[in-house]
Amino acid sequence: MSPGDRELRNARAYLNRVAEMPAPALCDLVEVLGPVHAARQVARGEVPDAVAAEAGARRDDHRAEADLSAAAALGARLVVPEDDEWPDWSFACFDMPHARADERLRAPLALWVRGAARLDAVQQRFTAAVVGARAATSYGEHVAADFGYRLADHDMAVISGAAYGIDGAAHRGTLAAEGISFAVQACGLDRIYPAGHVGLLERIAARGAVVSEYPPGVRPAKHRFLIRNRLIAALSAGTVVVEAGRRSGARSTAAAASALGRLVMAVPGPVTSALSVGCHLLVRETDALLVTRAEEVIEAIGRIGADLAPPLPSPVRPTDGLSAELLAVYEALPARAPRHAEQLVRDSGVALQRVRAALPLLELRGLVSGGTDGWRRRVTRGASTGCGGP
């Protein structure tokens, strides 16, 4: 690393420590002055009031070297916008949905990353976010794991929040397919959250990466989860909500994705399940797309034209494609007894001449056979029995 690189990384580490995201005024300052100059001004307190409000309270926290060392000890690195692997965020700034004017968000100042994958892999792989409730049902966890597995199987990366429930199931499904998963944390990378996912986070880091906007030591807190959710949305091409209650963090991720112009998808479930209410509301009240299979996610956000979902297999009936008249003649034949054309006129309501024309057409289709005793139905699997209903 060149001395300039080091200075730049230290400056961003310092700014990342002193400001609590969101820090729009500080981000604007960094945009204008560059990180090194901006860090110097912040440390001196020579900044506009708006920046001071965001970064002034902790401006004496000169822990950049310590944070970088702590991260290195964890096997983590600070990825900054000047790095090759910095993703193309495709947004300079965006509004947090329902946010007040002073809560506009910018792309992160830097990201702490622990893991084998490059950060820009999220875009090279058409990453999907798969998120949902912590108190998920076994149905939801099954679907999340299945989506994770199948998305990975199609070479997509899966990003989520590593929480219990849907998030964890999505990560596990991805890992089961030996796919790449990214977990975005709402705390420093030295904090394992949730504690029960220590092994899962290790496995995510081994093939993908665990990512956080927060420097080492920062504990998870409610407002950080909401800020974190926007990162999950921003890092993915689309967000799939698998299960969500009426009020759910997953819906905040969906709202952020929508505000970013990313596709929002929702998996339906039983209307009797409180954990599907949020998904159904997304479909009813927003532009969210209803998805039932990973292939539909791939089709929606995948490479255009290359990833059309294969149609579901459709049962074929021998009477498919018959005109109403041919069907009426066919239906007029009893299941087993033979009939002459004249006998079919009344029950089919079709004129004799047309019945006579219809029967050979039905024979060509293998539906009836003519004999000396008249015409009879051929027994075919799946053929109508005459009163099976629609």
Add this chain to the structure above:
Amino acid sequence: MSPGDRELRNARAYLNRVAEMPAPALCDLVEVLGPVHAARQVARGEVPDAVAAEAGARRDDHRAEADLSAAAALGARLVVPEDDEWPDWSFACFDMPHARADERLRAPLALWVRGAARLDAVQQRFTAAVVGARAATSYGEHVAADFGYRLADHDMAVISGAAYGIDGAAHRGTLAAEGISFAVQACGLDRIYPAGHVGLLERIAARGAVVSEYPPGVRPAKHRFLIRNRLIAALSAGTVVVEAGRRSGARSTAAAASALGRLVMAVPGPVTSALSVGCHLLVRETDALLVTRAEEVIEAIGRIGADLAPPLPSPVRPTDGLSAELLAVYEALPARAPRHAEQLVRDSGVALQRVRAALPLLELRGLVSGGTDGWRRRVTRGASTGCGGP
């Protein structure tokens, strides 16, 4: 009944017997000549080829008097367009979806009706069709019965096909609320179909009506179910599909409803259920509205403005509506130990002056209380514990 009335009803009963629906050319002829003159021409065979193809095969079936007598013996009547209770179909002709050009459908020539309700009650009561698979799951039957019950409870009529599964459950739910149900049959009213629903059909007739386009003696057959489905769609303001496989008669009802400009609604279910595939396809591939509660159906097709679905109750959290800054200060307070304002600066990332301003605002909301040892959180049900996640 005047002699003219009788002649007219006999003519329509004759036409209803000799033509198998759909009979667009015959309907057009009746439109031009009136039913009495049209019936006379048909009986003589003095009609255009297109009409002869529809009504020629059975033109010697002079059973109008017998059919009317048979119906009367069942307690049924023939309702004709000239009757007061004939519904306003709001369509003169319409195309059966996916139909060939020669299968365009018209309003029925007449309808056989058995039951207490007037036929035009379907429109006066904002009738909803509730339809679905015969091989329904217990989930689907539960939802259909619940929708039937609640729609009836809101004074709406419910129309369905009296089949096993979803149809039957919808009728039963409606009857349980002492509501009015209409069942449309694909056979003569003397045929009980399905046989196991003999008691259900009796109960439907007692308060509502059992309706058919087919004269007495006509047996149910596959093509008649498809024709019947269009009647269900046409008689209702909107069609709710509760459960449907990938290929299901319920989807043909939905397609007919859509072609008629009626609203189509679909109830979601588990993506793991083959019986919800048809519902999910309707939402994904058509304009069908996803509905989860009867109130949403009422809102969609009910009297405009008078039937808005009440919002679902939403859990309220004490931290709702806090600005990001107030929330950050609140979250910086530990769950139990007190802190002075100065101690909150670092963890909240908020400047001291603004922390000092925030704490009294949080106190006004009852979230914190100040004492000689500093500020502490007030224990409130549902308040964040600081690491509960989103």
